[in-house]
Amino acid sequence: MSGQPVSSPAVDGARGGIQDRESALAKLMIAPAILVITAMIGVPFVLAILYSLSDATTGDPSIKIVGLRNFRAALADPVFRISLWNTVFFTLVSQCIVVLLSRLLATALLKKFRGKWLVRFLIMLPWTAPISLGVIGWLWMFDSIFSPIDWVLRYVGLLGAPGALLGAGTNLYYLGVPGLAISSIILVDVWRILPLATVIQLAGLSSIPRDLLEAAEVDGATPWRRTLMITIPLTLPITSIAFLFGVVFTFTDLVVVYVLTRGGPVHMTQVLSSWTFFKGIEGGDLAQGAAISLFMFPVLASVAILILRTARRTEVV
């Protein structure tokens, strides 16, 4: 970045000397961040690409380029194709639910009510607790024998009796049946991201100037119209940001799948990150692991650019 000449368009008149000093200061202040990012993200990212083109294993980690063999091998692998589809599907379904619910929840949290502190505390728990620990709680709730959900279903007679709606068996085996395992993972994804999205939405909602809403109210705009014409357009950028972060977290998440199902039953809930881990670390095939993980990158990059663009366009209005 230091090689780039920086033109400083004088905004408030000609203040040559100060402008130059300011642009030097601007560079100096951002330099450490760029250094860290280059050394710790840029270089390893390039290394990941090199690994994906090599035949490196944990036993012999030297990089010998072998071409696109690892990518072809990944694409030919049915488990990889399931992982790719699952990653997209889990992310889209869970994040659409999260955006809707978080807006609803943020609107409710803006209101004044008793015990707000406690309610917020409870709602935020999924985000504030370390993910792996929260998901361990779900693992115990989805237990094949002692699940409280099954107990309730048995109690109300939907399960475990001859002719019951959900079958005569005593348990549903949430993590053992493909459809239920997929639903369980999506549910936990929603559970985990909802607090974060709500906090971001809340920030957006409370940044709307109160006088603007009050002026609209004085002018006779109905609540519905105020939401449509003021709240939604003004908070669209921050809603996009909330959605973007949710997508990034869910798309790249390993913990939920790793703790709940380890990709099972028979790889039906495998996602790209878990498959990377099982192939690259547990299987020791660094090259294949790197190739699988790189399939995430173009999707993440294009989603980000798309949403950044939306956010910026709305800001101009």
Place this chain on the structure above:
Amino acid sequence: MTNVRKLAGRGGLYALLAAFAFFGAFPFYWMVIATFKTDHDLFSPLNNPFLFNEPPTLDHLKNLLFETHFHTYLTNTLWVGLAVVVITLVVAVPAAYSLARWARGWGEMLGIGIFLTYLVPPTILFIPLSRFTSSLGLQESLWSLILVYPTFTIPFCTWLLMGFFKTIPKDIEEQAMIDGLSRFGAMWKVVLPLSISGVLTVVVFAFTLSMHEFIYALTFISVSMKKTVSIGVPTELVRGDVFQWGSLMAGALIASLPVAVVYTFFLDRFVAGFTMGAVK
């Protein structure tokens, strides 16, 4: 008439909030129950799982605190988290300020570039970074985590702080500079106090992100004494194939609650900070 509608709206609001609170908190209630239940009560499918059918016990808690390395995981987590927070602040605050105030052209591209690096997830980086940390001789060391965690806290926090700094009108610091403060003085005495909720939010986010981190810790650390809470509890409290559910839930609960309290406390400041009283 309006009173009735108001009351109905109130009821709807409470019902909605109760439903969300239940959804968010139930797994933790579930942890509380498991922590204090006797094994016999826990593993009887006919017992009501939501209540104590036998008197509560402290056995799981005792086992967790005295028979496992749980306290070591906590210390490790705290140490890593604090170190990461300090590194993040030192790097991200100046970077975010620079981007928010002076960014045009190259700066804006840089801001977006920094943000985009956040999209190179640990799942892509952990293979090369594990080779990297071991070549520095940091395998099985907490320093490997302290070195690597800023790769996700810095981009995220820079982006977040940039938003905060942008909401502070330039006029305020320009006025301060006209009143005789230097550029640094304006930054330190005017902008930073105004964005304190942003900085605190970043502290909380950096800490929770480090505490949540799973995949690097899982890959870099396998010695029990060096594990953080997020991997120590799920991997070490299993005997053979059998989960020690009581102690496991106790560990998850104890590690979760303090952070949750701090986070909620900062959430209030986070929202309050957004109204930016100084501008009005």
